[in-house]
Amino acid sequence: MRHAFIDKYSHLDSPVHRLDPRVKIITSLAAIIIITTEPVSGRLLNLYLYSAITLAITGLCRIPARYLLKRMLIVSPFILMAALFYPISVMPAHEVSFISDRRPLAEAGLSVFLKASLALLILILLSATERFHRLLMALRRLKVPAIVTTISALLYRYIFLLADEMIRTARARESRTPGVLRRGRLKVYGNQVAVIFLRSWERSQVIYKSMLSRGFAGEFPDMQEMRLRSSDILLSLLFVALLLLIKFLI
Amino acid sequence: MHISDGIINTPVCIAANVAALGLVYLTGRKATAEEIPQMGMTGAALFVASLIHFPVAGTSIHLGLFGIAGIILGKRSFPVVFAALLFQSLIFQHGGLLTLGVNAINMGAGAYAAWMIWRIAVIPESIRSIMAGLTGILVPALLMVIEFRITGYGTAIALLLLVYLLAALIEGGITLSAVLFLRKVKPEILDG
Numbered sequence: 001m002r003h004a005f006i007d008k009y010s011h012l013d014s015p016v017h018r019l020d021p022r023v024k025i026i027t028s029l030a031a032i033i034i035i036t037t038e039p040v041s042g043r044l045l046n047l048y049l050y051s052a053i054t055l056a057i058t059g060l061c062r063i064p065a066r067y068l069l070k071r072m073l074i075v076s077p078f079i080l081m082a083a084l085f086y087p088i089s090v091m092p093a094h095e096v097s098f099i100s101d102r103r104p105l106a107e108a109g110l111s112v113f114l115k116a117s118l119a120l121l122i123l124i125l126l127s128a129t130e131r132f133h134r135l136l137m138a139l140r141r142l143k144v145p146a147i148v149t150t151i152s153a154l155l156y157r158y159i160f161l162l163a164d165e166m167i168r169t170a171r172a173r174e175s176r177t178p179g180v181l182r183r184g185r186l187k188v189y190g191n192q193v194a195v196i197f198l199r200s201w202e203r204s205q206v207i208y209k210s211m212l213s214r215g216f217a218g219e220f221p222d223m224q225e226m227r228l229r230s231s232d233i234l235l236s237l238l239f240v241a242l243l244l245l246i247k248f249l250i
Numbered sequence: 251m252h253i254s255d256g257i258i259n260t261p262v263c264i265a266a267n268v269a270a271l272g273l274v275y276l277t278g279r280k281a282t283a284e285e286i287p288q289m290g291m292t293g294a295a296l297f298v299a300s301l302i303h304f305p306v307a308g309t310s311i312h313l314g315l316f317g318i319a320g321i322i323l324g325k326r327s328f329p330v331v332f333a334a335l336l337f338q339s340l341i342f343q344h345g346g347l348l349t350l351g352v353n354a355i356n357m358g359a360g361a362y363a364a365w366m367i368w369r370i371a372v373i374p375e376s377i378r379s380i381m382a383g384l385t386g387i388l389v390p391a392l393l394m395v396i397e398f399r400i401t402g403y404g405t406a407i408a409l410l411l412l413v414y415l416l417a418a419l420i421e422g423g424i425t426l427s428a429v430l431f432l433r434k435v436k437p438e439i440l441d442g
Contacts, residue, residue, distance in 0.1 A: 086402075112256065123347050126347070145329075158290065166301060193318065200292060
């Protein structure tokens with residue numbers, strides 16, 4: 001399995017890349033909260049302004065637009081579904097006529113779409129401008145339990161190995177049962193699932209032994225160098241203040 | 251089943267994050283160093299196996315496998331689900347950052363419900379596995395519908411349950427055959 005796409009652009013140099021990962025995480029969360037707490041109706045201007053600011057920051061990151069679009073397109077069907085479903089689901093049955101004004105409903109749908117897309121873009125920027133290990137260590141320093149960051153680090157390390165395992169078990173399954181399965185489909189797929197769990201279980205025993213021999217005691221050592229600069233905090237505060245100004249003054 | 255940011259009510263998301271982190275602390279506090287790689291690898295297996303597309307009626311659905319996660323990991327399934335979702339959110343943007351707690355509680359509740367059923371020893375193992383597979387999908391789907399309703403979506407959102415009912419039935423069958431296989435080949439995974 002190819003996994004070069006992960007943190008492919010994290011080595012670039014930009015003002016966003018240079019920010020301390022802790023500052024980046026907190027700022028992203030704050031921005032997502034400010035944007036998503038906008039009500040669904042009557043605040044489209046605010047959402048346009050947030051979009052302009054977020055796009056300006058996206059421009060600063062120097063990550064190719066093609067890559068960002070591709071990542072956004074993967075999740076966008078779900079966002080579109082929610083944006084379309086929201087107005088339809090709140091529409092009272094008796095209002096389904098040609099006379100009633102549909103504009104508020106369309107605006108509500110657009111608002112859901114914009115809020116979710118902006119939050120998604122911020123998340124993509126966060127993960128694309130920082131190496132995954134540094135993000136995990138930053139989360140650990142922000143007091144996220146060690147068990148979460150350690151398991152995530154293990155997932156990052158082994159998931160592609162297991163993905164290859166999955167491809168191999170799928171190939172084995174297909175060569176044993178070519179064509180469309182008519183009967184026993186659940187059994188065949190269930191066995192494939194069981195084999196993946198079995199192999200991961202066996203591999204975990206070996207991994208534990210090798211980790212133990214390197215001195216593992218329940219958590220990976222934190223060897224990242226992180227320096228909290230006042231300029232980072234200032235930039236982050238400026239961004240959040242701008243969003244808050246739009247939220248409360250417009 | 252992964253809810254993105256901006257789709258559901260933000261205060262609900264924030265409360266769920268606080269609750270989820272508390273639960274991670276409570277259920278993962280006493281995990282030994284030996285358990286950690288096992289949890290990591292089972293989490294990886296869970297994610298990878300959920301990429302399997304099961305062919306059904308001319309299309310295909312991907313598996314959730316929260317039932318089997320509950321059976322194998324028991325109490326430890328919550329920290330694993332939380333960490334796996336954090337990973338997926340950061341790497342693939344499957345599920346948002348703010349909705350991490352909501353998604354973890356939905357799917358973790360599925361795994362816990364399955365685990366509770368699995369522990370009722372008086373029921374035959376085959377029935378327990380089917381029920382674990384079913385609840386592993388239905389409980390998260392039900393919680394999701396409730397969260398959408400709190401956000402203000404209309405009652406029609408409950409139709410989602412129908413969609414997930416089919417997925418749950420398939421999961422029941424898959425869980426049964428996976429449990430039968432593991433019982434024959436490596437029973438200690440099920441009894442650990």
